Amino acid sequence: MASNEDFWNESSSSKFDFGDDEEDSSYTQGDCFAANVQENIPLQIDSIISNKCLKIILDETDSTVEHVVAPAEETIRRMFHAENFMLNTYRSFENKLQLLDAAIDIGDGNIIITVILFLSKTLNNNKFFTQLSRRKVAVRHYANYLIEKNSLQELADLYMATGHISYMKDIYCLLSKDxxxxxxxxxxxxxxxxxxxxxxxxxxxxxxxxxxxxxxxxxxxxxSKSVIEQLINLCRSEWSRGNGDDVNNFKKLFKIDDFQFEWVEMSVLCKMQNWEKLIATFTKSVWVIKKKRALKSVIRPELFVVGISRHNPPEYVTEQFLSCISDASKVLYLAEKLKIHKIVVNYHVEQKDKTSLLKYMERVEPSSPAWFAIQSSLNNTDIKWKN
Structure with a gap:
């Protein structure tokens, strides 16, 4: 038996003869070339393994791979700064809730909705609505989202599933808005x-x-959007035409209480600056006292005066309604506050209170009609001042 060294020496001295048997050499080269061509042709994977077997292999591989889940706060931070983020890695129920709470903590509505929509797709309805019901902020944002989408049936499902039954009436308003x-x-x-x-x-x-x-x-x-808004519009249109039957019929139909109805009437007449109709509608003569008028309204006279004052009526209009107040001290207080100088001056003159009149004179504009009225009263020798 030859030694290993003899074998390698013998092998190293052997040579290939490329000149022998050209046909065989050519055949071999052709075979090699053909093999290279076949290697470049891609094989369809379903020619090697069935789709069913492939799915089983991939599912088992997927179950053995450990998924890396970024902290919820980190993902929310990336969302806030418009950086790339992945929500699909949050597969466990606990991780999804952490993501929702982190979104609520940051307070960004778009981020909260993005996370809520992710949860709605990856949780069953029972778990989804239960967790929303424990987070009022989430319910509010999701409800607003559904309102914007006009998904009213989904909104009804949300309110019912989260225990916000009282909000169901909002859906009626949404349905009726057009x-x-x-x-x-x-x-x-x-x-x-x-x-x-x-x-x-x-x-x-x-x-x-x-x-x-x-x-x-x-x-x-x-x-109109509401009964009161419709009443306001009716008042304007009817009174512009000199009519008012539809206004009264509307009041009866919708059982509008007297206070609310009269407040709307007063406000509309003031906005229309129909001061004569305002006085005629809400005042009446007191026959036992000459030139005395009484308020014809369920609204307290003091409140009525404050209500009309917001519309900057002419001074004579305010005077008319101030005269309907029986308490002189309340009349004086409101007249001073609203700068109805004539009533203030007359009050102090009637009380023969020169000191108070002089103090009030300091509050009015010099050389104004009120200033001259005070000066005239002070110079009146017929008045017997108490002080």
Whole structure:
């Protein structure tokens, strides 16, 4: 048996003869070339393994890979700074809640909605709504999002699932905002479907009022957002035409209380600067006292005067309603506050209080009509001053 050293020496001295058997050499080269061409042709993976087996392998591989989850605060920070972020890595229930709480803590509405939508897609409805119900901020943001999308059925589901039944009436207002149109039928159907979920009689009454208002608006081709707004618009249009029957009928139909109705009437007349109608509507003569008038309203006289003062009426108008107040001290207080100088001067003259009149003279503009009225009273020798 030859030694290893003899084998290598013998091998190293051997040579290939490229000149022998050209045909065989050519055949070999052709085979090699053909093999190289085949290697460059991509193979379809389903020709090697079935899709079913491939899915099993990938699922098992995926289950053994440890997913790296960034801290929730870090992901929220990246979202806030418009950097790249990944939410799909948050797979556990606990991690998703941490993400939601971190979003709420930062207080950015867009981020909160992004996280909520992620949770809505990756949690079952029971878990999703339960966790939202424990976070009022999340409910509010999600509700606003659904309102903007006009997803009213989803909004109803949210309110019911999170225990915010009292907010259901808001959906009626949303459905009615473009009335009159086809939404009225949708609104009535919604009422039939969900009226039992409105627990309080006040809510049910308000819903019935909305439905009645819609029918009234469709009948009269009107469009306002509320009963009071519709009343205001009716007052303006009716009084501009010198009529008022529809206003009174509207009051009866919607059972508007006297205080609210009269306050609207007073405000509209002031805005229209229809001062004569204001006086005629809300004052009446007192026959036992000459030139004395009384307020014809359920509104307290002092409050009525404050109400009209916000519209900057002429001084004579304020004087008319101040004269309806029986308490002289209240009249004086309001007259001074509203700078109705004539009433203040007359009061101090009647009281023969020269000292108070002189003090008040310091508060009026020099050489103004009020200043001259005070000066004239002080110079009146017929007045017997007490001080």
């Amino acid at each position: 009335i009159p149109n086809q939404n009225v039928q949708k609104l009535k159907q919604f009422n039939r479907d969900h009226s039992r979920e409105l627990h309080t009689s006040e809510d049910k009454t308000e819903i019935q009022e909305i439905l009645a208002l819609l029918d009234f608006q469709i009948k009269h081709k009107l469009n």
